[in-house]
Amino acid sequence: MVLCFLCIRLKDGFAEGKDLVVTAMASMGEDQICALKDIRVHLFRFLSGISDFLFVDEKIPEKIQKAAANSNSNNLTLDEVREALIRQEDTIVFRLIQRANFPVNSPTYDEKFASFSGSLLQFVVKETEALQSKVGRYENPEEQPFSPENLPPSLVPPQADPPVLHPAAASININEKIWDFYFNQLLPLFAVPGDDGNYASTASSDLDCLQAISRRIHYGYYVAEVKFKDAPQDYEPAIRAQDREGLMKLLTFEAVEEMVKKRVEKKAAVFGQDVCLVDNGNGKYKVDPSVVSRLYGEWIMPLTKLVQVEYLLRRLD
Numbered sequence: 001m002v003l004c005f006l007c008i009r010l011k012d013g014f015a016e017g018k019d020l021v022v023t024a025m026a027s028m029g030e031d032q033i034c035a036l037k038d039i040r041v042h043l044f045r046f047l048s049g050i051s052d053f054l055f056v057d058e059k060i061p062e063k064i065q066k067a068a069a070n071s072n073s074n075n076l077t078l079d080e081v082r083e084a085l086i087r088q089e090d091t092i093v094f095r096l097i098q099r100a101n102f103p104v105n106s107p108t109y110d111e112k113f114a115s116f117s118g119s120l121l122q123f124v125v126k127e128t129e130a131l132q133s134k135v136g137r138y139e140n141p142e143e144q145p146f147s148p149e150n151l152p153p154s155l156v157p158p159q160a161d162p163p164v165l166h167p168a169a170a171s172i173n174i175n176e177k178i179w180d181f182y183f184n185q186l187l188p189l190f191a192v193p194g195d196d197g198n199y200a201s202t203a204s205s206d207l208d209c210l211q212a213i214s215r216r217i218h219y220g221y222y223v224a225e226v227k228f229k230d231a232p233q234d235y236e237p238a239i240r241a242q243d244r245e246g247l248m249k250l251l252t253f254e255a256v257e258e259m260v261k262k263r264v265e266k267k268a269a270v271f272g273q274d275v276c277l278v279d280n281g282n283g284k285y286k287v288d289p290s291v292v293s294r295l296y297g298e299w300i301m302p303l304t305k306l307v308q309v310e311y312l313l314r315r316l317d
């Protein structure tokens with residue numbers, strides 16, 4: 001009942017064109033969040049189906065959690081984890097396309113833009129993550145916050161499934177690096193210069209991109225765990241020697257990386273083409289497919305590997 005009410009208010013809020021934070025806050029007062037404590041069935045997952053503005057839209061981790069829980073994790077295969085990475089490509093490409101609907105909109109990032117301290121972007125990130133934390137987003141290991149200071153605790157009961165990952169995963173958050181490359185290198189490659197005044201939408205769209213990219217990169221925990229379980233005899237000596245380079249070599253598959261870059265380039269071309277009734281062969285894309293390939297080749301895959309190395313270095317602790 002409470003959930004239905006919440007969904008309707010969320011939908012109405014967006015239909016009225018309210019901005020993300022206002023809608024979320026208006027929809028979920030503290031009382032409602034507390035009332036939701038009694039609903040024990042994966043509230044977070046349920047809500048994710050309602051609004052991908054607010055919550056994650058990937059359900060793969062749950063499948064992976066189950067596969068691993070059903071046995072001593074031999075069920076969890078590298079193919080399954082790679083399948084999850086492939087599905088996340090779609091989310092990333094679509095979110096970039098969404099962000100490309102707006103120009104750069106630099107006032108979004110201006111620290112003196114409004115009466116709150118910091119930029120509009122920082123405000124949206126902090127407030128959105130606080131709400132999402134209350135409904136359990138950060139109970140999922142691959143979800144790492146960009147504004148981790150003073151996050152409120154989850155009000156949702158923890159999932160009963162036995163954990164798949166080594167607890168060290170929780171201490172690995174490389175979002176500062178993601179934030180840095182996204183704003184300083186990637187954004188200027190696909191957002192056109194200009195200002196259309198849509199600052200709140202721009203900020204929430206940036207956060208959507210950041211969260212999808214961050215989830216994909218921190219998914220490296222699962223990739224590393226599967227690789228370790230598949231061949232502990234290969235990984236243990238390098239872990240004991242704390243040999244970063246050795247680990248990096250062991251977990252790198254260049255042929256797979258080439259395939260990934262080609263596939264995401266193709267996805268960006270297919271998902272982001274201008275559709276006309278008459279094919280005029282203009283070949284105009286909403287986001288340049290070569291930028292998406294670069295995103296993966298220069299940042300996403302190297303950082304996913306960094307997460308894997310960091311995880312493996314702590315895997316025997």
Ligand SMILES: O=C(O)C(=O)C[C@]1(C(=O)O)C=C[C@@H](O)C=C1
Pocket residue numbers: 082085223251252253254256257260300301302304305
């Ligand atoms: O598929 C793997 O084996 C991964 O480790 C994932 C990944 C990637 O980020 O896509 C990273 C490193 C490999 O070299 C290939 C691909």
